[in-house]
Amino acid sequence: MELHIDEKKLLKIFQDSGKEEIPVKELSRNELMGSETKVMRSALWLSGKGLVDIVERRRKYVKLTERGEKTLKEGLPERRIAEYLKKKGITHIPIEDVKDILDKSEINPALGYLKRKGIAKIEKGVIHFKTLDYRDEEEEVLKNIKIDGNIEKYPPDILNILKKRGLVEIEETTERSIRLTEKGKEYIKEPIEIKEEITQLTREDIISGRWKECYIRPYDVGVPTEEVYPAKYHPLTRMIYEVREVLLSMGFKEVKSPIVETEFWNFDILFEPQDHPARDMQDTFFLKYPKSGEIPEELLRKVKEVHERGTVDGRKVSKGWNYEFQEEISRRTVLRTHTTVSSIRYLASLSQEEKEKPHKVFCIDRVFRNEAIDYKHLPEFYQCDGIVMDKNVNFDNLIGILVEFLRKLGFDRVRVRPAYFPFTEPSLEAEVYLEGKGWLEILGAGMFRPEVLAPLDIDKPVLAWGIGLSRLAMLKLGLKDIRELHRNDLKWLKSVRYAP
Numbered sequence: 001m002e003l004h005i006d007e008k009k010l011l012k013i014f015q016d017s018g019k020e021e022i023p024v025k026e027l028s029r030n031e032l033m034g035s036e037t038k039v040m041r042s043a044l045w046l047s048g049k050g051l052v053d054i055v056e057r058r059r060k061y062v063k064l065t066e067r068g069e070k071t072l073k074e075g076l077p078e079r080r081i082a083e084y085l086k087k088k089g090i091t092h093i094p095i096e097d098v099k100d101i102l103d104k105s106e107i108n109p110a111l112g113y114l115k116r117k118g119i120a121k122i123e124k125g126v127i128h129f130k131t132l133d134y135r136d137e138e139e140e141v142l143k144n145i146k147i148d149g150n151i152e153k154y155p156p157d158i159l160n161i162l163k164k165r166g167l168v169e170i171e172e173t174t175e176r177s178i179r180l181t182e183k184g185k186e187y188i189k190e191p192i193e194i195k196e197e198i199t200q201l202t203r204e205d206i207i208s209g210r211w212k213e214c215y216i217r218p219y220d221v222g223v224p225t226e227e228v229y230p231a232k233y234h235p236l237t238r239m240i241y242e243v244r245e246v247l248l249s250m251g252f253k254e255v256k257s258p259i260v261e262t263e264f265w266n267f268d269i270l271f272e273p274q275d276h277p278a279r280d281m282q283d284t285f286f287l288k289y290p291k292s293g294e295i296p297e298e299l300l301r302k303v304k305e306v307h308e309r310g311t312v313d314g315r316k317v318s319k320g321w322n323y324e325f326q327e328e329i330s331r332r333t334v335l336r337t338h339t340t341v342s343s344i345r346y347l348a349s350l351s352q353e354e355k356e357k358p359h360k361v362f363c364i365d366r367v368f369r370n371e372a373i374d375y376k377h378l379p380e381f382y383q384c385d386g387i388v389m390d391k392n393v394n395f396d397n398l399i400g401i402l403v404e405f406l407r408k409l410g411f412d413r414v415r416v417r418p419a420y421f422p423f424t425e426p427s428l429e430a431e432v433y434l435e436g437k438g439w440l441e442i443l444g445a446g447m448f449r450p451e452v453l454a455p456l457d458i459d460k461p462v463l464a465w466g467i468g469l470s471r472l473a474m475l476k477l478g479l480k481d482i483r484e485l486h487r488n489d490l491k492w493l494k495s496v497r498y499a500p
């Protein structure tokens, strides 16, 4: 194990003394250390390596109060009376004369102590000392406390009296000591050599040959350091950037479309019947203002025809939904419920000439659904939709593209199963495998139906898919609650690692 020179020095003190535990104070007095900070720093490193433990003990100690200090210098009041009498060569004194020796406030307690300790007796207002050279344990304890505060050394009853007299007080401190662990004891069995260490070789070191004597300590890049938190993007933003990066690298182009949509673009053109349950108030946010929006009339007519009869300009595409299509419904405004709108709007924007060419576009944006908020639902979340239009693309290509896309996002195990969407046929749902969680469904896809493409006058196959990004973020960040993404809890934001 590679140790810093200070760590070696600390262990050397243990080696030389043969002790297993040494107080920090004592270590700091050793010339190899020299300060408590140095001892503590080295001990912290060593404890990180499992060689020592830092032991902390709460300890009570006794110390003199200010009054105690003063009394120690002047003597206890009862002693001062005795000393006075000794000088005068007498052994008694009238109580009223004591005021020449003591402060007024000291007199009564002093008389009390003289009687209690049996040093003097009081008769008819006169104090009679039995002896002037008496021994007083309280006095001795007081002197000793000045030198050594260890509470265990003194009889508790004496300490109590001194405390009551306001001469001493009890305090608590934490005392630290360093103790070798088993691993530490093992380590110091080998001789510890303390060589001067350098971390940089100078020209002089090389010329003088000093480098031969010096020990060049290797850098330890594994040393734990304080965490630093540089400014960074929110994990959801990083995930959006990553998805965008992946799609751009696969040759897709990004498109956008408005958040406020008409039902026409959000549903009708995607061949969702007007009484489809997804349009229910419970699933979709309808807007009061603006109440309605503009729709290209020509396209509206075609979409109406395909819904009602399954024909486009009289040409049979399918059976249609067979109900009476209402244009007022088409004009109603909603907050878009999926980004598939951006895909379809893009297709509708193509000129005849552009329709001849292949297209790959995607959209990453917010969508809205009237959901009750809970651990996996938010009324506003991110989706990413994409399409590929080319004359020979097929369902297999769709699966291939999705597998590639998901693999680039870090999901190696992907499987697909059949699904249903009103605007695609065939349709699929893709699931990814997450360690410890199993298979999780994360995207929907399929080939746009002829009922969707015919009114747009597109005769090439179009592959389409949509993926919930907030859901994906939850998976990638290991979140149990999707609300975490928007709580802006600084602690979480600082610590969260988004690994692309």
Ligand SMILES: N[C@@H](Cc1ccccc1)C(=O)O
Binding pocket: 337, 338, 339, 340, 385, 421, 424, 427, 444, 445, 446, 464, 465, 466, 467
């Ligand atoms: N729009 C669908 C996903 C989807 C997109 C494109 C094709 C098929 C499905 C959804 O929100 O769940």
